[in-house]
Amino acid sequence: MSTLIAAEGLGHAYHDEWLFKNLTLGINVGQRVALVGVNGAGKSTLMKLLAERFAPLEGKIVKNKSVRIGFLDQEPSFPENASISDFIFSSENKQQQLIREYEELVEQEHPDEKKLNRLYEELSEHNAWEYEHQIKTILSRMGINHLQQKIDTLSGGQRKRLALAKLLIEDPDIYVLDEPTNHLDIDTIEWLEKILTSGNKTLLLVTHDRYFLDNICNTIVELERGKTYTYNGNYAYFLEKKAEREAQDDATFQKNKNLLKKELEWMRRMPQARGTKSQARQNAFYDLEEKTKQRSDNQKVTLNVKMARQGNKILELENIKQSFDDKKIINDFTYVFKRGDRIGLAGKNGTGKSTLLNIITGSLSPNQGKVDLGETTKFGYYKQGGLNFNEKDRVIDIVKADAEYIKMADGQTISASALLTLFLFPPKKQHGLVEKLSGGERKRLHLMKVLMQNPNFLILDEPTNDLDIDTLNVLEEFLENFPGILVLVSHDRYLLDKMSDQLFIMEGNGNVKIFNGNYSEHRNAVEQEKEAAVKKEKKEENKPASSTTKLSFKEQQEFKNLESSLAENEEKVKNLTAKLNQVEPSDYNQIQEISSEIEKINETIEKEMERWMELSEK
Template identity: 60%
Template sequence: MSSILSTEQLGHSFNDTWLFKDLTLGLAKGQRFALVGYNGAGKSTLLKILAGKLAPVLGKVVQERDIKIGYLEQDPDFAGQKTVGDFIYSADNTQQLLIRRYEELLEQEHPDEDLLQELTTEISEQNAWEYEHAIKTILDRLSINKPDQLIGSLSGGQRKRLALAKLLIDDPDVFILDEPTNHLDIEMIEWLESFLTTGKKTILMVTHDRYFLDNVCTQIYELEFGKLYVYRGNYSYFLEKKAEREAENATALQKNTNLLKKELEWMRRQPQARGTKSKSRIDAFYELEDKTKNQNNKSRVELSITVARQGNKILELEHVNKAFNGVTIINDFNYVFKKGDRIGIAGRNGSGKSTLLNLITGKFSPDTGQIIKGETTIYGYYSQGGLSFKENERVLDIVKNVAEYIPMADGKTISASQLLTHFLFPPSKQYGMVSKLSGGEKKRLHLMRVLMTNPNFLILDEPTNDLDIDTLNVLEEFLEKFTGVLLVVSHDRYLMDKLSDQLFIFEGAGHIRIYSGNYSEYRYEKENIKTDAKPKEIQVKTAPLPVKNKLSYKEQKELDTLDEQIGKHEAMIASLNDRMLMLTDANELIAAANEVSALKEKLEEMTIRWMELSE
């Protein structure tokens, strides 16, 4: 399958530090790849290079002639456009301009009938009615309904949704998406899943949303320590294969470490004037040293902060009402929080979720009703707004402003600097300015500050934005063991399912429904209600699912052969892994590792084909 977008020996560095070197990837038409990796691995940088927004230090990007690339960046650039309509409707697109004039005319109280008829005729002649419907659907689904609104007045979330809408309307040959689900509510995300998987769209995206990733992407690129690993399956398949690779790496690391010691002794014994015969061994030593160093540097965030004691009375909301500018946001809401409550908050953007959190924490006061907080209740509030800091503040100062020493769950006390190291902030970052941190690093620092207060009532407002999947997994492990009350607002369905057993659902007009169960259970129940409500005659008319044909003789023979070949490849890999444990020569070890890598790539291809035929 030929690539329509690919790289050749791509390399990029910042401040003399290489993010990646000799990187090779290819996107064929119809492939949907996700790019995963830890914060700082270079994912967003790689997307910018592929989109033509950044020139690589080494290598080049090759693209098929005349293909159109659409790029959604984390902080969209609106190129001086003033209004939403200016940005959405391209000046060089005749169909879009006709549709814009038509929509603007319809918004007038007394539209010119002759002009309306003229535009209607032109749209028909341009075969643009279907296009008009598609544009309207995209804008409605992403809640973009004010074409005259100034872009400068939009919030960060609205700007991201506007950029996404424009990209979907333009329908490029390749979609390059950096965190497309940020600032979308769950209904928008579910619609976007359906949109991206309809037709043979070519996609490369970075996302932390695991359900979205699993439902949209069929292959995974993992960027780790400057290398790219390919997994030919969805996210669930990637997790399984990554676990296998890391187990093998742990064995190889021990072997490499022992071999490195021997090689180091040999290097130290060498005279200054080394002969040409030893050059290959010296090169192999440095390669081995680099491999060992990279493996040892892989760290994890450790969360083990203490939880303050909680009394019987935690928090009570009695007949709470809140409105803004005459619009009811919360209407007569009652709830008594209990020990061990784990509640997810769901609802459309702007329905009032953050308002409820601000009422609970005392930032807002209710119009009527009362909120009674227990004496021992200590809030930890991770807000969407993030950290507030001065440009000249150091990372270490941000932590010391809360406490110099922090009690841990095991009873020990650690310094602010040690806690920062736990959260993967090395000394070079600790003494640097907060303003220099990446978006993900600022989020991690904000989370750490919240946990330092030893809360027993933890409130998380969209905690997954800008965090890598590895950090999210560790955060989830911590939250699963958290003994206090947990209140989570998130568009991440995976997180909601894992951490909540009850929901506050904002249904509109200020009504909040209390639902016992997680988000997937709620959606399942909702879909069943929709199905039951359909008239019987409509259900009868629904077309049956197409029945897949049986395998042809040739396909059946291929399937039988694949069974045998997969077994042989697995045996060869196992044999080579055993052999690597016995090798002491660096060159032989590297050759064997390369052979294993090639065999695994072939095995993955055969496994995918076997799955296709088996289904």
């Protein structure tokens, strides 16, 4: 295998602390490498060094100058005042510039026919139609529809999807991806898996999504205490081999501990003769002491906070309706929450998941319907956006602002400092500033503050974003034993499968479907429905034509209803088109909303027309 990029003797420090020293790593053509490790281990820093975002303090990155690296940051940056089109299409790529000109032209209400014809010919000359289709598919999948929209008007999630779209269009020699599944819905994640595993792509990625990691990667590199451990296999193989390594480390640790005890006794004897002792043996003692200290510090997050008492009435939603600007978000939804409910909230981006959560927690009153909250119900709401911390606050002060002492599940009361230690914030970090925390450490602190409230109704909105897998495993263990209500929003299919036994599926247009089962069971049910529909369609096609030409009474009624429905929908399209023409060009959100509505109605008209033709022929 030929090596595309390598790190030699790499060393880097952050806030005066070394993340790693003398680190060596190589990535070969066709390798799909996942970088794993606890929050704060230096994963993002190592990725940025390999992507040549900045230079290491020690060592070097070795690669051929012609090797193109595509880097997806957790929080991508963009040129100031740039449009989507400016960012996506490279000025050095002739095909892309033709596609840009063509796409911008067809977005216009009255495109210039001469220009369109000229571009059509040029795109054909440059064999760019297939490329145009590929670019359009990628942009559409990422929910990017208006090329003239300014990037600074996009949300954080839209920006991440835009950066990923550009990377997929450019198709670099090495993809370096920091949490690529954040802000993607499940359908898009599954589509992305197919893209990244097609061809002989070379990848280096950090992800918390274990299904994604297992489906994509063929090599796992663990970054632990400044060292790397490489496992040639998928994530399941890595877990097996890591367990073996840790068992061996435990045996070595116990051996070192016993040896350290003996050496410590030797060091304490005859202090007056200290100068005559073997210097080599003293040096070996200090080295052994450091190794043993490091191993004993290897702790895990502990989650066992107390839950508030829960009464008989928890929460009742009755005939909930919610819409924004004539767009239906929730239409007549009723549900009575019961003890032990473990609900996964699923649906594409923009279908109303956050709206439903806001109604549940009382931060939004529905347009219609009743929300009846039990007296003892206590929410713990872990929000996707995280908390707005003051960068200059100390970590311990943020916790003490809520409580000096916290009651645990076993009845024991512990201090804020002791709880922070259980959440892997050692004293040095506790008294350090928030600005020194990594993204994952901030999320861990946010999770801790939510659990400190002793909730009995826990809502987790994308809890897996930026948390390391070790912390996620502990969180899963805690949730499995959590006796209260759990509502989980996540694009992590593994977590949805493991933690939910019921789904609220936001289908769009206000429909909220309740499915009894987890995500994989729902997916299988959908696939079975599709297969059954295809079989039925084939059966109908092979069915001999009926000798009668008369319509049944039911078909006659359907025929009449179709005629009136077609007329009604055509009128709707006419009115919406008129409305679209009156919208200010800068109001991208309303343009997108109306265009989407017109597209949906046109799809309905097309289906109704097919059925009308079928009945009219009979």
